[in-house]
Amino acid sequence: MLELEFMRLALGAGAVVGVLAPAVGFFLVQRRQSLVGDGIGHVAFAGVAAGILLDVSPIVTALVAAVLGGVAIEFLRSKGGTAGDQALALVFYTGIAAGVVLISAAGALNVDLFQYLFGSILTVTRTDLVVIASLGTVGLAIVGLLYRPLAGVVVDEEGARVAGVPIGALNVTVAALAAVTVALSMRVVGILLVAALMVLPVSAAGRIAWSMRSAFLLSIAVGLVSVLTGLTVSYYADLPPGGTIVLVAAAVFGVALAAGALRRR
Amino acid sequence: MSLAIELSSVSFAYRAGHHVLEGVDLRIGEGAFVAIAGPNGGGKTTLVRIILGLERPSEGTASLYGEPAHRFSRRRTLGYLAQRSELGGDAPATVREVVSAGRLAAGGLLGPLRRRDRELVTEAIERVGLGDFADTPVQTLSGGMQQRAFIAKALAGEPSILVLDEPTTGVDAESQESLASLLARLHSELGATILYVSHEFGAVEQFVERLVLVRRTIVFDGPPQALPGVWHDPSHAHA
Ligand SMILES: Nc1ncnc2c1ncn2[C@@H]1O[C@H](COP(=O)(O)OP(=O)(O)O)[C@@H](O)[C@H]1O
Numbered sequence: 001m002l003e004l005e006f007m008r009l010a011l012g013a014g015a016v017v018g019v020l021a022p023a024v025g026f027f028l029v030q031r032r033q034s035l036v037g038d039g040i041g042h043v044a045f046a047g048v049a050a051g052i053l054l055d056v057s058p059i060v061t062a063l064v065a066a067v068l069g070g071v072a073i074e075f076l077r078s079k080g081g082t083a084g085d086q087a088l089a090l091v092f093y094t095g096i097a098a099g100v101v102l103i104s105a106a107g108a109l110n111v112d113l114f115q116y117l118f119g120s121i122l123t124v125t126r127t128d129l130v131v132i133a134s135l136g137t138v139g140l141a142i143v144g145l146l147y148r149p150l151a152g153v154v155v156d157e158e159g160a161r162v163a164g165v166p167i168g169a170l171n172v173t174v175a176a177l178a179a180v181t182v183a184l185s186m187r188v189v190g191i192l193l194v195a196a197l198m199v200l201p202v203s204a205a206g207r208i209a210w211s212m213r214s215a216f217l218l219s220i221a222v223g224l225v226s227v228l229t230g231l232t233v234s235y236y237a238d239l240p241p242g243g244t245i246v247l248v249a250a251a252v253f254g255v256a257l258a259a260g261a262l263r264r265r
Numbered sequence: 266m267s268l269a270i271e272l273s274s275v276s277f278a279y280r281a282g283h284h285v286l287e288g289v290d291l292r293i294g295e296g297a298f299v300a301i302a303g304p305n306g307g308g309k310t311t312l313v314r315i316i317l318g319l320e321r322p323s324e325g326t327a328s329l330y331g332e333p334a335h336r337f338s339r340r341r342t343l344g345y346l347a348q349r350s351e352l353g354g355d356a357p358a359t360v361r362e363v364v365s366a367g368r369l370a371a372g373g374l375l376g377p378l379r380r381r382d383r384e385l386v387t388e389a390i391e392r393v394g395l396g397d398f399a400d401t402p403v404q405t406l407s408g409g410m411q412q413r414a415f416i417a418k419a420l421a422g423e424p425s426i427l428v429l430d431e432p433t434t435g436v437d438a439e440s441q442e443s444l445a446s447l448l449a450r451l452h453s454e455l456g457a458t459i460l461y462v463s464h465e466f467g468a469v470e471q472f473v474e475r476l477v478l479v480r481r482t483i484v485f486d487g488p489p490q491a492l493p494g495v496w497h498d499p500s501h502a503h504a
């Protein structure tokens with residue numbers, strides 16, 4: 001399998017996303033915002049559609065739309081309350097509806113679209129890999145640098161706010177990171193399954209970890225292993241890569257759940 | 266003694282026309298240990314949130330060391346244990362990880378904690394008697410021990426004002442006693458201004474020099490001994 005250029009590129013892109021998605025998703029899950037990744041995905045879909053319509057790279061337009069959507073979601077969330085919840089729904093559905101309208105205007109309700117919805121990791125080019133790897137590295141570096149304040153806000157947001165920690169800026173940073181992650185992961189697992197890669201490894205790690213830091217590192221390990229295993233299985237069994245990757249992550253979650261339950265008895 | 270906290274004619278409404286606080290005047294000197302008590306829904310949490318600058322009064326002014334509370338410039342000197350503090354998320358944060366979060370504002374945001382900060386974290390953990398549990402996930406500890414972990418977190422920031430909102434909710438009577446005496450000891454050792462909020466003030470009553478009863482406004486303010494007997498009646502307090 002490794003003698004094939006397209007598989008090497010796929011594994012490279014998959015590895016970056018396998019690490020980045022749970023690293024960013026960790027902070028969303030811990031703050032019970034698991035669905036934010038999904039919401040950003042909906043907006044990214046509108047971005048892809050705009051890209052196809054305007055004939056510019058859908059990845060670029062998706063990135064722009066995702067960042068705008070992510071920041072908008074964070075802004076609405078910070079207003080809080082039930083109104084905030086409904087505002088989130090508004091962003092989700094507006095995103096997907098705008099996508100559908102734009103895409104049909106472009107006359108592209110076809111294979112192209114399918115690739116973005118369900119991933120097309122086997123068509124990753126060298127240029128794609130360079131973009132994914134460099135943006136992914138920047139994202140990971142930011143997460144690493146901000147790990148302590150991000151973890152501190154998870155532990156006690158009100159306490160941090162009182163002590164003058166810039167909560168708003170941290171939250172916007174997480175939203176922007178989530179948006180970049182969604183845009184990069186689109187090629188690997190597809191818009192519909194991006195959020196799974198941000199959530200499932202984190203849930204799995206939470207069952208077996210012994211500290212917050214170990215939970216964070218295990219999330220990344222589970223993400224990476226799921227992507228590489230899923231890709232390999234999909235290659236030999238001739239299955240769709242995106243779906244296979246997410247099923248592997250779900251299986252790991254099942255195993256971690258059982259292991260955690262056994263340990264606690 | 267200089268003034269740490271000052272509320273002047275403070276009123277507050279979450280919805281226009283429905284005041285949960287009205288005409289509150291409160292002055293608390295630096296280094297005081299004050300219990301804030303009153304029935305559920307009496308406005309205690311709202312009051313301390315105004316003091317900390319998390320809410321702004323609808324009328325009147327709130328200040329910390331003479332500065333408007335919401336624009337206070339030395340926030341890192343404020344420690345706050347919110348009501349019903351429990352760990353966000355489901356990652357099994359250890360006592361040390363929780364307490365380290367208390368060093369966030371004072372220790373700088375970027376990169377790992379410096380040695381001095383790590384020492385202060387260990388010190389705070391030992392102060393509250395959790396030395397043997399530093400690397401234990403807090404969720405696996407008893408309610409009383411969890412609260413002590415959160416108190417250690419607030420202490421790690423070396424606050425000059427420490428606000429604890431119902432730190433003994435869900436904690437058995439014995440741990441309530443030991444928490445109260447722990448706070449009394451910390452108060453005499455650290456000299457911080459401590460506001461202890463509780464709807465039942467039994468445990469802390471013997472340690473504080475001043476008791477403030479809140480029920481939409483301040484209905485009693487003085488030494489606990491001077492409290493009219495009628496207030497001790499729980500049926501009255503919860504009316
Ligand atoms: N965020 C809020 N929005 C609307 N009403 C609130 C809010 N928080 C508290 N209240 C109301 O304000 C009153 C005082 O509440 P609170 O300050 O929490 O009292 P206490 O802490 O003494 O129990 C209660 O009637 C409560 O229902």
Ligand SMILES: [Mg+2]
Nearest residue numbers: 309310311348
């Ligand atoms: Mg309260």
